[in-house]
Every structure is written in C-alpha cells, then in structure tokens.
Amino acid sequence: DTGVSQDPRHKITKRGQNVTFRCDPISEHNRLYWYRQTLGQGPEFLTYFQNEAQLEKSRLLSDRFSAERPKGSFSTLEIQRTEQGDSAMYLCASSPGQGETYSPLHFGNGTRLTVT
Amino acid sequence: SQKIEQNSEALNIQEGKTATLTCNYTNYSPAYLQWYRQDPGRGPVFLLLIRENEKEKRKERLKVTFDTTLKQSLFHITASQPADSATYLCALHTGGFKTIFGAGTRLFVKA
Numbered sequence: 001d002t003g004v005s006q007d008p009r010h011k012i013t014k015r016g017q018n019v020t021f022r023c024d025p026i027s028e029h030n031r032l033y034w035y036r037q038t039l040g041q042g043p044e045f046l047t048y049f050q051n052e053a054q055l056e057k058s059r060l061l062s063d064r065f066s067a068e069r070p071k072g073s074f075s076t077l078e079i080q081r082t083e084q085g086d087s088a089m090y091l092c093a094s095s096p097g098q099g100e101t102y103s104p105l106h107f108g109n110g111t112r113l114t115v116t
Numbered sequence: 117s118q119k120i121e122q123n124s125e126a127l128n129i130q131e132g133k134t135a136t137l138t139c140n141y142t143n144y145s146p147a148y149l150q151w152y153r154q155d156p157g158r159g160p161v162f163l164l165l166i167r168e169n170e171k172e173k174r175k176e177r178l179k180v181t182f183d184t185t186l187k188q189s190l191f192h193i194t195a196s197q198p199a200d201s202a203t204y205l206c207a208l209h210t211g212g213f214k215t216i217f218g219a220g221t222r223l224f225v226k227a
Contacts, residue, residue: 004159033215042120042205042217043160056213091159102209104150107159 002026004108006092012114013082020078021111025094032075033105034067035091036060043091043107049075082115089113118143120218122206128224135193137221139206142187144216146208149182151191154203154220163204164191196225 005024013019025032030051035043046065048056051072061067064082069075079086089112093105121140129135139149147168152160166173166182166189173180179192193200203220210216 031213033213035217040219042207042219045214045216048213050213093159100211102148104162104165105152105160105215106162109157109159112157 004092004094004106006090006108006111008111009109010112010114012116015084015115016081018078018080019082019113020076021090021092021113023075023077023092023108024073025075025092026096026106029094029096029106030072031095031097031103032069033093033095034075034077035093035107037089037091037110038087046077079113082113084115087113087115118216120144120206120208120216122204122218123221124219126222126224128226129196131197131225131227133196135196135200135223135225137191137204137206137223139189139191139218140187141206141208144187144208144210145184146210148209149180149189150207150209150215151178151180151189152205152207152217154205160205160217193223196223198225198227201225 007022032049034046037043049069064080067077089110091110093107095103097103119142150165151163154160164180177194181190205220206218
C-alpha cells in the first residue's frame with residue numbers, strides 16, 4: 001500500500017490561468033473522490049468516480065471545474081480561468097468497495113492552490 | 117438545514133488526561149459516523165468508524181460513542197500524549213457516495 005499520491009503539492013498561478021492536478025489512488029481502490037478544503041473548514045465534497053464513471057458532482061463544482069478518470073486509474077482535476085476564490089487545498093481520496101458497501105476514505109496529502 | 121457541528125474552539129489538555137471531543141449533527145440520518153485525524157499540511161487519516169446500530173467502538177486508546185437519539189458522537193483519547201495534538205474531524209455517511217465532514221476541533225496536548 002503506497003498510499004494516495006497527489007501532484008503537485010503546491011501550485012501558484014495567476015488569476016485567469018488554467019491548472020490541472022493529478023491523483024494516483026491506491027491501486028486496488030475502484031472509488032475515487034475529490035474534495036476541497038479551506039483554512040479552518042473541513043473537506044467539502046466535489047466529485048466521485050466509481051472506476052471510470054463520474055457518478056456524482058457537487059453543486060460547488062462550477063462549469064470551470066472538470067474531472068476525469070480515464071481507464072479507472074489515476075484522475076485529473078482541471079480548473080479553468082482560475083479565480084482567487086479557488087485558492088484552497090484540493091484533496092483526493094480513494095476507497096475500495098462495490099455497490100452500496102461503504103469503506104472509509106484514504107486521503108492523499110493534497111495540492112495547495114494559490115491564485116494571485 | 118443539514119449541519120455537522122464540532123467545537124470551533126481548540127481543546128487544551130495536560131498529557132495523561134482524557135480528551136473528549138464532541139460532534140453534533142442535525143437533519144442527517146447517518147448510516148456510519150467516522151473520525152479522522154488531520155495534521156497541518158496533510159490529508160485526513162481515518163481513525164474509527166461506528167455504525168448506526170452500534171453504541172460504542174474502541175481501538176487502543178481511542179473510544180467513540182454514537183447516540184442517534186441525541187444526534188451526537190463523542191470521541192475520547194485516553195492517556196493523551198503530545199503526539200495526539202492535531203485536528204480531529206467528524207464525518208457522516210448517509211448513503212449514496214458522499215462523506216460529509218465537520219470543520220474539526222484542534223486538540224493541543226501539553227507535556
């Protein structure tokens with residue numbers, strides 16, 4: 001178990017630029033989640049994949065945000081035309097499971113985005 | 117509206133004492149309640165899960181209680197150590213694919 005890996009760890013970008021983050025889940029986990037966390041708050045759900053299918057998206061995920069998980073392995077989260085309000089820690093998590101069974105989440109250490 | 121409430125004020129305790137953290141929720145019917153630990157600059161780490169039909173769960177120095185009538189969970193760390201200093205997050209799973217997190221409580225254990 002090598003854990004959930006996220007890249008980059010930090011990203012500083014200017015307002016209006018596009019950014020892309022990558023997440024490599026634990027290899028045998030078929031479920032993958034993206035969360036966003038701002039200072040003093042808990043993680044907020046953004047989106048969920050079961051294998052390669054994106055099954056749920058939060059209303060927080062505006063049309064500037066898009067996530068993919070090709071082939072059900074790694075995932076990318078892209079933010080287009082970044083705004084200062086997008087500054088946050090973006091966390092990826094994975095878990096095993098099929099159907100309705102629930103398993104706790106294994107988080108990566110996040111990508112800290114700063115939009116200037 | 118649906119809310120998960122954890123003490124926003126930090127909890128300061130002396131080493132060796134028991135730390136007790138509270139999680140209250142409204143307008144949820146969680147099937148599972150979990151506690152995670154988060155250190156600065158790191159992702160949350162899963163600690164314990166308790167099901168709606170369980171009253172109490174233990175793991176080493178950790179104990180979680182779950183009262184679905186009061187809509188409350190208590191998280192206890194016995195014989196606390198400075199290394200236990202972190203933010204502790206309460207999380208609910210109510211079905212579907214989302215796990216919802218509280219804002220967390222910061223714990224400081226003084227030597």
